[in-house]
Amino acid sequence: MTIRRKIIRIVRIDSRHYYKIFGVTIKELFNFSKLLKLKDNEYKLKTENKKLKNKSNIIQTNYSYLQSDHSLLEKNYQKLNEEFKEELAMGNVYKSKSISFENELEIDQIRKFENNGKQFMELFLSEEFEDKFKKMTQNLTFEDKKKFKYIFSRMLSVYFMNNGFLFNEEEKLMQQNQEVFKKNNVDGDSVREFKIEGHYAFHAFFKEMGLTKKDKEFLKNKNIFDIGAYTGDTALILSKYTNQKVYAFEPFSNNFVTMENNIKINNVKNIIPIKKGISNNEETVNLFMHMNGDSVMSINPENATYSKNEYNFIDKIETTTIDNFIKKFNVKDLGLIKIDIEGSEQEAIEGSLETIKKFRPILLISIYHNASDFFEIKPIIEDLNLNYEFEIDKERPESFLGETMLYCRPID
Numbered sequence: 279m280t281i282r283r284k285i286i287r288i289v290r291i292d293s294r295h296y297y298k299i300f301g302v303t304i305k306e307l308f309n310f311s312k313l314l315k316l317k318d319n320e321y322k323l324k325t326e327n328k329k330l331k332n333k334s335n336i337i338q339t340n341y342s343y344l345q346s347d348h349s350l351l352e353k354n355y356q357k358l359n360e361e362f363k364e365e366l367a368m369g370n371v372y373k374s375k376s377i378s379f380e381n382e383l384e385i386d387q388i389r390k391f392e393n394n395g396k397q398f399m400e401l402f403l404s405e406e407f408e409d410k411f412k413k414m415t416q417n418l419t420f421e422d423k424k425k426f427k428y429i430f431s432r433m434l435s436v437y438f439m440n441n442g443f444l445f446n447e448e449e450k451l452m453q454q455n456q457e458v459f460k461k462n463n464v465d466g467d468s469v470r471e472f473k474i475e476g477h478y479a480f481h482a483f484f485k486e487m488g489l490t491k492k493d494k495e496f497l498k499n500k501n502i503f504d505i506g507a508y509t510g511d512t513a514l515i516l517s518k519y520t521n522q523k524v525y526a527f528e529p530f531s532n533n534f535v536t537m538e539n540n541i542k543i544n545n546v547k548n549i550i551p552i553k554k555g556i557s558n559n560e561e562t563v564n565l566f567m568h569m570n571g572d573s574v575m576s577i578n579p580e581n582a583t584y585s586k587n588e589y590n591f592i593d594k595i596e597t598t599t600i601d602n603f604i605k606k607f608n609v610k611d612l613g614l615i616k617i618d619i620e621g622s623e624q625e626a627i628e629g630s631l632e633t634i635k636k637f638r639p640i641l642l643i644s645i646y647h648n649a650s651d652f653f654e655i656k657p658i659i660e661d662l663n664l665n666y667e668f669e670i671d672k673e674r675p676e677s678f679l680g681e682t683m684l685y686c687r688p689i690d
Contacts, residue, residue, distance in 0.1 A: 388439050395437035402434060444678060452675035459484050473543050476536040478511035481673045481681055487515055487616070488671050488685060493640060494519045500613025500639075501525065503600065505556045505626060510537035512616065513549045522611065523548050525603075529555035529565060529595035555597040557622060558629035565593045599629030612637040621647040627658060638664050641686035645670075646679045656684055665689045 507526035645651045666686045673681035
């Protein structure tokens with residue numbers, strides 16, 4: 279029973295007795311009772327307020343935890359997103375939408391023949407493959423050979439589809455090394471010790487154009503031809519390996535001007551820029567540029583990397599041959615010829631056979647622009663019987679085919 283109720287009960291029993299004891303009137307008693315009620319309510323409000331504050335503190339604490347968790351999740355998301363982008367750039371993410379299948383049967387066959395695909399790939403990469411392939415296809419009709427090749431190539435595709443990536447382990451390691459190199463050697467418009475205006479082939483700086491220590495020693499006192507010099511990027515690299523001249527051939531006016539600027543800002547004295555294309559004839563020809571930009575140009579778009587329809591006419595240029603240039607300017611001691619001219623490599627080689635026979639220079643030749651170059655350039659050089667050793671390398675580990683080079687080195 280509350281104090282107020284006790285007081286009211288006393289008043290009802292005997293108000294006069296209550297008055298005698300406390301010396302207060304009934305009105306005063308009821309005012310006092312109201313005061314007690316207010317105090318009682320005040321206490322309840324304070325208690326509720328305290329409870330609300332406690333709840334508020336708990337909510338605030340939970341909110342802080344949620345904020346912290348959100349921040350952590352955001353960081354993890356950003357990290358995973360960056361890792362995904364890196365994996366995607368390195369080709370480690372398999373994008374199934376890039377391959378479409380007619381029906382579930384094809385998917386079933388890919389899974390079913392997974393082990394066979396692995397066996398076919400192992401055979402394909404083995405030493406005895408060429409001999410086995412030759413024995414298998416001899417005495418078959420042309421149509422049967424086509425059928426055999428199609429089935430075999432399809433099993434190689436099964437291997438790749440089941441592995442979920444198309445880069446091999448060496449390429450993936452090189453991709454990682456390339457990123458490390460980029461972080462340590464690229465700063466704005468500077469690459470290694472060079473300042474570069476305009477576009478440049480980063481991979482050439484990363485792999486030093488695939489030249490060995492022995493190659494660089496061989497080149498010390500020899501002239502160099504850079505055919506398809508672009509903005510002078512590869513010419514700058516090659517200029518460090520010789521105390522003689524680097525003749526840099528670039529027919530496109532915009533690239534030629536950029537190359538001259540890059541030679542100037544790097545204060546290189548031994549690069550000679552030549553505004554001509556190289557082919558098997560001296561003539562005026564059309565120059566075409568790929569729609570994506572000025573890094574891909576060709577005088578022979580039928581044999582270039584992309585479809586002919588993707589190239590647009592941009593200019594007329596003058597061409598010469600390496601043999602004629604050597605004779606005209608009396609170039610001595612030629613140590614290296616690098617050729618990367620978007621599908622016109624075979625014509626350039628045709629116009630340089632006398633020079634190759636005379637000097638036996640190191641040859642760096644792009645063979646990736648078309649299937650003919652990929653298979654036929656090496657036999658052309660090999661048939662000269664100049665005692666060359668051959669190497670195939672791909673300067674860009676992030677590309678399936680781009681910058682696949684044939685290295686021809688004279689054996690002493």
